[in-house]
Amino acid sequence: MINTDLPEQIESTAESRVERIVAAGPGGALVLAGIATTIVVALWFAFYLLVFLPRGSLQ
Amino acid sequence: MTVQEDHRSAAVAERIEKRWATISVIIIVVLALLAAVAGIHRSTMPQARVETIDPSRLHLAGEFIESNLGSVLESNGSVTVRAIGQQYSFTPACILVPAQTPITLRATSADVVHGILIQGTNINTMLVPGYVSEQLMRFEKTGERLMPCQEFCSFGHEGMWGKVKVIDKAEFESKAKSGGRLSCVGE
Numbered sequence: 001m002i003n004t005d006l007p008e009q010i011e012s013t014a015e016s017r018v019e020r021i022v023a024a025g026p027g028g029a030l031v032l033a034g035i036a037t038t039i040v041v042a043l044w045f046a047f048y049l050l051v052f053l054p055r056g057s058l059q
Numbered sequence: 060m061t062v063q064e065d066h067r068s069a070a071v072a073e074r075i076e077k078r079w080a081t082i083s084v085i086i087i088v089v090l091a092l093l094a095a096v097a098g099i100h101r102s103t104m105p106q107a108r109v110e111t112i113d114p115s116r117l118h119l120a121g122e123f124i125e126s127n128l129g130s131v132l133e134s135n136g137s138v139t140v141r142a143i144g145q146q147y148s149f150t151p152a153c154i155l156v157p158a159q160t161p162i163t164l165r166a167t168s169a170d171v172v173h174g175i176l177i178q179g180t181n182i183n184t185m186l187v188p189g190y191v192s193e194q195l196m197r198f199e200k201t202g203e204r205l206m207p208c209q210e211f212c213s214f215g216h217e218g219m220w221g222k223v224k225v226i227d228k229a230e231f232e233s234k235a236k237s238g239g240r241l242s243c244v245g246e
Contacts (some may be wrong), residue, residue, distance in 0.1 A: 019067075019068045020068075022071060023067045023068040023071050030075070044090070053100065053102060055179065055180055055181045058101055058103070058104070058181060058182065058194070058197065059161055059196070
C-alpha cells in the first residue's frame with residue numbers, strides 16, 4: 001500500500017511541468033510561425049511591388 | 060497542480076491565440092486592400108460580364124468562325140482581336156496588333172480549358188469552353204512577345220505557344236485598309 005499513490009504523483013508532476021511551460025508562453029512556436037509568415041508575406045510583396053505593378057495597367 | 064495554475068496557463072494560451080488571430084486578420088485585410096489597389100491601378104480587373112457560347116458550334120457560325128478570327132480595326136480607332144485556343148495551338152497562332160492603341164482580346168476554347176498570357180505583361184486570362192474571355196490590353200512598344208498556354212491542357216500543352224507581334228500604329232492602319240482580319244501567321 002505504500003506505493004499506491006506513486007503513479008498519480010508522477011502524473012501530477014508531469015502535468016504541472018506542462019502547466020508551468022504553457023504558462024510561460026509559447027515563445028518558440030511564435031518565433032517559428034513569425035519567421036515563416038514573414039518570409040511568405042515578404043515574397044508576396046516582392047512579387048506585387050517588383051513584378052506585378054511595374055508591368056503596368058492593361059489599358 | 061492547483062486550479063490557479065490551470066487558469067493561468069489557459070489564459071496565456073488564449074491571449075496568444077487572440078494575438079495571432081489579430082495578426083492573421085491584419086494580413087488578410089492588407090492583401091485585400093492591395094487587390095483593390097491593383098483594380099484601381101488597372102493592372103487587373105475581373106471581367107465585367109459573363110458571356111456564354113456553344114463550343115461545339117464555334118466553327119459553324121457566330122463570332123468565332125475562322126474568317127472572323129484575327130485583329131480588326133474598329134470605327135472608334137480601337138482594335139478587337141478574336142482568337143480560339145484548342146489542343147494544342149492558338150488560332151491565329153500569331154496575333155498582329157498596333158502599339159499605343161486600346162485593344163480588346165476576345166477569346167474562347169474549342170475543347171478543354173486553356174489559358175493565354177502574354178510575356179512581360181499582366182495580360183493573363185483563362186479560356187474556358189462555353190465562355191468568352193474578354194481582356195483589355197495596350198502595348199506601348201513594338202516588338203514580338205511570346206504567348207504560351209498557361210493552363211495544363213493535356214500531353215501537348217508544352218508545345219502550345221502563340222506569338223504577339225506589336226507593330227507601328229500607322230503600319231497597322233495601312234494594313235487594315237484592305238479590310239478583313241489581320242494576323243501575322245506565316246510572316
